[in-house]
Amino acid sequence: MRIFEPHAHMFSRVTDDYEQMALAGIVGVLEPAFWLGQPRTSVGSFVDYFDAIIGWERFRAEQFGIRHYCTLSLNPKEANDDRVNDGVLALLPRYLEKDGVLGVGEIGFDDITPREERYLAAQLELARAHDLPALVHTPHRDKVRGVERTLAIMREVKFPPERVLIDHNTEQTVPLVIDSGCTLGFSIYPDTKMDEPRMVEILRQWGTDRMVINSAADWGKSDPLKIPKTVNLMRQKGMAEHEIEKVVWHNPVSFFAKSGRLDLRELDTPVSPSQLFEGNSILRGPRA
Amino acid sequence: MTAAATHTLFDGILKKAIDTLGAAGAAVYLGDPDRPVLRLAATLGQRAADGAPWPVEMAWGKGSAGGGAAEPVTEVENDRVMLTVPLLLGEDEVGAVIVSSGARVFGGVDTDDLALQFRALARALAPDPLTALRDELARRIPPPAREWLEAGIAAAARGERDTILTAFPAMGRRLGREPLGSRSALVPRDVDLDVPLRSWRIDDAGRVALLCGFAGNAETLARELYFTGDLRERCGALRGLAVLGRTPGAIDAVRDAVRSSAGELFEAALADNPYAGRFLPDDEFRHAVLKAAFVGVSIARVPGVEARADAELSRMLLSYVTEREVAGRSVPPDIWPVVALHPTRGLAGKLCGYLEHPATAHRAAAAQALGRIGDRRAHAFLNDRLAREDDPTVRRLLERALA
Numbered sequence: 090m091r092i093f094e095p096h097a098h099m100f101s102r103v104t105d106d107y108e109q110m111a112l113a114g115i116v117g118v119l120e121p122a123f124w125l126g127q128p129r130t131s132v133g134s135f136v137d138y139f140d141a142i143i144g145w146e147r148f149r150a151e152q153f154g155i156r157h158y159c160t161l162s163l164n165p166k167e168a169n170d171d172r173v174n175d176g177v178l179a180l181l182p183r184y185l186e187k188d189g190v191l192g193v194g195e196i197g198f199d200d201i202t203p204r205e206e207r208y209l210a211a212q213l214e215l216a217r218a219h220d221l222p223a224l225v226h227t228p229h230r231d232k233v234r235g236v237e238r239t240l241a242i243m244r245e246v247k248f249p250p251e252r253v254l255i256d257h258n259t260e261q262t263v264p265l266v267i268d269s270g271c272t273l274g275f276s277i278y279p280d281t282k283m284d285e286p287r288m289v290e291i292l293r294q295w296g297t298d299r300m301v302i303n304s305a306a307d308w309g310k311s312d313p314l315k316i317p318k319t320v321n322l323m324r325q326k327g328m329a330e331h332e333i334e335k336v337v338w339h340n341p342v343s344f345f346a347k348s349g350r351l352d353l354r355e356l357d358t359p360v361s362p363s364q365l366f367e368g369n370s371i372l373r374g375p376r377a
Numbered sequence: 378m379t380a381a382a383t384h385t386l387f388d389g390i391l392k393k394a395i396d397t398l399g400a401a402g403a404a405v406y407l408g409d410p411d412r413p414v415l416r417l418a419a420t421l422g423q424r425a426a427d428g429a430p431w432p433v434e435m436a437w438g439k440g441s442a443g444g445g446a447a448e449p450v451t452e453v454e455n456d457r458v459m460l461t462v463p464l465l466l467g468e469d470e471v472g473a474v475i476v477s478s479g480a481r482v483f484g485g486v487d488t489d490d491l492a493l494q495f496r497a498l499a500r501a502l503a504p505d506p507l508t509a510l511r512d513e514l515a516r517r518i519p520p521p522a523r524e525w526l527e528a529g530i531a532a533a534a535r536g537e538r539d540t541i542l543t544a545f546p547a548m549g550r551r552l553g554r555e556p557l558g559s560r561s562a563l564v565p566r567d568v569d570l571d572v573p574l575r576s577w578r579i580d581d582a583g584r585v586a587l588l589c590g591f592a593g594n595a596e597t598l599a600r601e602l603y604f605t606g607d608l609r610e611r612c613g614a615l616r617g618l619a620v621l622g623r624t625p626g627a628i629d630a631v632r633d634a635v636r637s638s639a640g641e642l643f644e645a646a647l648a649d650n651p652y653a654g655r656f657l658p659d660d661e662f663r664h665a666v667l668k669a670a671f672v673g674v675s676i677a678r679v680p681g682v683e684a685r686a687d688a689e690l691s692r693m694l695l696s697y698v699t700e701r702e703v704a705g706r707s708v709p710p711d712i713w714p715v716v717a718l719h720p721t722r723g724l725a726g727k728l729c730g731y732l733e734h735p736a737t738a739h740r741a742a743a744a745q746a747l748g749r750i751g752d753r754r755a756h757a758f759l760n761d762r763l764a765r766e767d768d769p770t771v772r773r774l775l776e777r778a779l780a
Contacts, residue, residue, distance in 0.1 A: 144608040148639045186546045187607050350550055 090334060092316050093356075094118040095341035096224075096256060096274060096303035099146055099157070100138070101125075106306070106313045107153035113317035117156040117356050119345060120146060121195045121224050124166045126308050132176035135163075139180070143187045154360045158345065160194035160224045161185060168208035169200070178211060185219040191348040192216070194224025195256070198235040201228060206242060213248045222252040222347045224274075227262065229281075236262045240269050254301065254344055257282055263295055272344050276305035277315035285315075285322045292323070297332050301341045378501070387419035390498050394476055394491055395422055398460075401479030404431045407464075407472035407502075413437045415473060424477050431475075462491050464499040467562030467573040471499050489777060500571055503564040506620050507589040510582050513559050514552070517579060522552050529587050536592035544587060545602050545610050549580040554609065557582050565620050570680065572619045573649045581645075584613030588621055600627035603634075612645040615652075622652035631657060635665045640672060648674050654681025663690045670697055670709055677711040683718060691719040710742035717746035725750050729758040740771045748778030 092115045099107070099120050110118070120142050129135060142159045150157035161184050163177040184190065193216040198205050209225075216223045228235040236255065243253060255266050256274035259282070266273050275291070276282045282305070283291075292300060304315035312318070316337055323333045345351050378386075391403045402422025406415035417433045424431045464472040474495055503509065507530070515523065532540035544551075557579050562571040574582070584602075588595045599621065603614035615634055618627055631653045634646035647653050647665055657665060662685055669676050676682055676694075694712050701708050713728060728750070731743035740762070747755045756779060763775040 140607070144611070145639060148608055148641070183605065186543065188546055188549045188609060189607070352550075355554070 090114050090320060090330075090337065091116050092320070092337045093341045094303060094313070094316055095254070095301055095345065096121055096276065096305050097313055098123055098305075098307040099150065100142055101308035102306060102313060104149070104153070107150060107155060110313050111153045111155055113314055115155060115316065116359075117158065117342070118150060119191060119341075120157065120159040121192075121226075122159065122161045122164060123195050123226075123307070124164045128170065129167065130172055132173055132180065135173065135177045135180060139184050143184065143189060147189060151360045156356055156360065158189050158191045158351070160192035160221075161187075161190055162194050162196045162212055162224075163208055164195055165197050165199040165205050165209070165226055165228075168205050169202055174204065174208060178208065178215075181212070181215055182219070185215065185221060188350070190221070191345040191350055192222040192224050192254075193219070194254075195226035196223060197226040197239055197255075198228045199226075201231060201235055201238060206238070209239070210242055210246050213243065213246050216252070217246075217248065220349065222254065222344065223248065225253055225255045225271075227255060227257045229257075232257075232259060233261050233265070236265050240265065240271075243269075243271075252347055256303070257305070259283065260287070260291065263291060267295060267299075272299045272301055272340065274301045274303055276303055277312075277319050278305065279310055279312055285319045288319055289322050289326050289328070292328070292332075292336065293326075297335045297340070299340065300336050301344065302336055303341075383502075384419065386498065386501055388421065390474070390494060391419060391421040393494065394474065397490065398476060398478070400460075400476045401425075402431075403474060403476045405464075405472065405474050405498075406435065408437060408470065418472070422477070423479070437470075460491075462495050464495050464502075465492075466496075466499040466503055466564070467560055467571065467575065469559070469561040471502065474498075497569070500564045500569065503562075503571075505566055505589075506563040506572075507586060509561065509563055510586040510589065513557060513561070513574065514579070514582050514586070517555075517557065518552050525551050526583055526586065530590040533587050533590040534592055538591075538593065538598065541587050541591060541598065542602070542605075545584055545606065545613065548583045548613065549609055552583045553579045555579055563620050568623075568651075570651045572616075572651065576644065576649060577616060578609075578612075580609055581613050581616045584610070585617045585620055588614075588617040595621040596623060596627050600630050603627070603630035608639055608642055611642055615642075615645040615650060618652040619650040622656070625656040627652075628656045632661065635661075635668065640674075643668070643672060644674055648678035649680065651680040654679060654685065659685070659687075663687075663693055666690060666715075667693050667697060670694060670712060673709070675709065675711045676715060682715055686715050686718040688719045691716040691721055695721055695724070710736070710739040713739075713742040713746035714749060717749040720750045725752040725755050729755055732758055732762045737768050737771060740766070740768070741774055744771055744774035744778050748774065 094115050097118050097120060099118060122139065122142065139161055147157040161181060163174055168174050185193065193212050196209050196212045213223060225239055239255065243250060250270035254272040254274050257276045258266060258273050263273065275288055277285060277288055288302060302316055302319055304313050305311060306313035320333055320337060342351065346353065387405050391405065394400065394403045402424055404420040405418045407418045409416050414434050415437045417431055420431050458478045460476040462474045463470045464474060529540055529544045555578065557574055557577045559574040559577065562573045564571050588599055591598060595617065599614045599617040603611050606614055611634065614630060618630065631646045634642045637643060647669055653665065666676050666679055666682055669679055694716050698708050698712060716724065725747060728743040728747050731739050734740055747759060759775050759779050763772065766772050766775060
């Protein structure tokens with residue numbers, strides 16, 4: 090089964106992860122810009138980070154046969170940091186035009202502060218200006234309230250819900266987000282957020298329309314194989330193959346295809362060394 | 378080029394070919410753009426002893442001199458009384474020069490210098506880079522993409538920098554990212570070199586077309602686009618410098634790319650890119666060549682590597698060879714002709730061993746290298762190999778090394 094991983098921070102992962110993801114059937118991965126754990130003290134650190142995930146990380150992924158895309162943003166946590174927030178916002182117009190940038194994100198709330206609200210609204214405007222969908226992070230604490238505020242701001246700035254993916258949902262937030270018309274993301278995590286059995290139960294209860302799952306693998310305790318592991322459980326619990334494929338392929342791919350920048354033909358073409366290097370005999374000298 | 382200038386050029390090259398070879402006559406044939414035939418462009422002297430005329434048209438392919446198949450000729454053909462030397466732009470045959478021997482029988486060695494001279498002729502006949510890129514792209518991208526690119530080129534010609542800044546990141550989405558698949562090369566105006574297109578992608582060609590069309594300082598713009606670009610944009614900017622770079626002003630972009638571990642970027646900076654070869658300082662150039670060998674980019678693809686080779690480069694490359702051999706690993710054969718320009722002690726002996734290597738590429742490279750070293754002690758081994766060698770290219774290189 091082909092899998093599109095719509096949320097993984099590969100910047101923080103090792104090459105073994107790419108190798109195993111590829112073996113498990115993941116052919117495309119989307120990397121949202123986020124917080125690195127260690128706060129950044131200057132805008133220059135964001136320049137380097139953005140350059141890495143629009144360029145170097147794509148190259149790294151392709152070494153393992155995986156297509157790499159990203160979304161870019163000022164993340165909610167660092168929206169509160171006056172050393173960087175305005176400077177990063179000023180960088181975004183240039184970067185949002187880059188190839189492989191399929192959206193604005195992660196944006197949204199962390200502590201639900203006035204600054205977070207302001208930069209969420211400003212970045213929804215940027216998404217509109219660059220004709221990109223938005224990937225919205227929801228807070229770990231006071232999650233339901235955070236989702237409500239997010240939906241309210243979307244309505245205020247009149248951002249179309251069909252172009253928004255609200256991520257890290259739980260049983261508590263599903264009804265709210267289903268009604269909004271947004272796409273729903275679920276992060277399957279080892280200890281926190283969502284786990285495989287609960288996920289299968291949610292899909293059984295609510296159906297598979299607009300449902301997307303991801304590993305949100307990052308620098309913490311997380312697992313980039315959580316989608317294939319959830320697929321296994323979906324099968325064991327008797328979910329139909331086409332329903333599974335809808336959740337792990339068609340839904341995420343069609344959501345990010347709204348950017349107009351996801352080349353489906355390219356995504357369906359396996360990355361091969363000959364594509365990378367236009368034929369080994371050219372790049373490489375004749376080998377003994 | 379004017380018709381008169383072309384005529385003078387043809388006349389000069391034919392005269393030189395006839396004088397060099399002691400030939401009876403010679404003729405230039407150029408490929409017809411629409412049909413698979415070669416058309417007579419210029420002649421000097423006799424085709425045959427009986428005074429039979431040069432055919433005005435002949436099948437474009439192997440055995441052109443006698444008329445034959447449609448496969449383009451990429452190597453010199455020699456049937457002993459008639460030489461067919463391809464006019465190559467990159468690896469693309471744009472025509473051929475046919476030399477008639479008269480009474481003399483041509484040997485294999487006769488043809489090497491001619492092939493070089495005729496490369497210069499092919500360069501002189503080449504269109505300007507923007508025209509060439511438009512032709513290459515016209516065959517590969519659909520009309521809407523062409524219109525979009527033409528609008529960008531027109532804006533660039535009006536000096537509209539911002540249009541290029543916006544178009545650069547969008548190029549892959551608009552035109553595609555597949556290999557361009559060209560065997561040809563670009564010939565920059567006012568510099569006698571060529572830039573092979575063999576590893577370019579479609580988006581590279583589009584980006585460089587914009588830079589070629591730019592009314593302002595394209596070198597400065599390429600540098601800026603490099604440092605604000607993603608990997609693909611950076612490759613495009615480096616390929617732009619290959620064609621448009623005239624000063625060391627943007628060499629820091631090359632330096633940055635050569636330092637990177639992204640294979641595609643390194644390759645765009647160094648392989649088939651004469652800008653790096655012209656403007657990297659000696660020490661950095663040597664290290665770039667060594668890194669090419671190390672990461673598996675053929676050093677034969679680094680323009681200027683032979684002109685700039687020195688004893689220090691030989692030492693570095695052979696030290697790398699030793700390291701590979703100690704580890705029981707293979708060595709890239711394209712190192713041999715380069716280190717042979719400044720040989721170290723024992724190199725000729727090592728190369729005699731490689732004359733017996735099972736890989737054709739090693740035998741060819743060792744024969745070429747031994748030809749350059751010119752150590753007469755190697756002749757016994759060269760002769761010994763020649764008696765058993767089946768590969769025509771290796772045979773030619775062995776003959777040349779013995780001449």
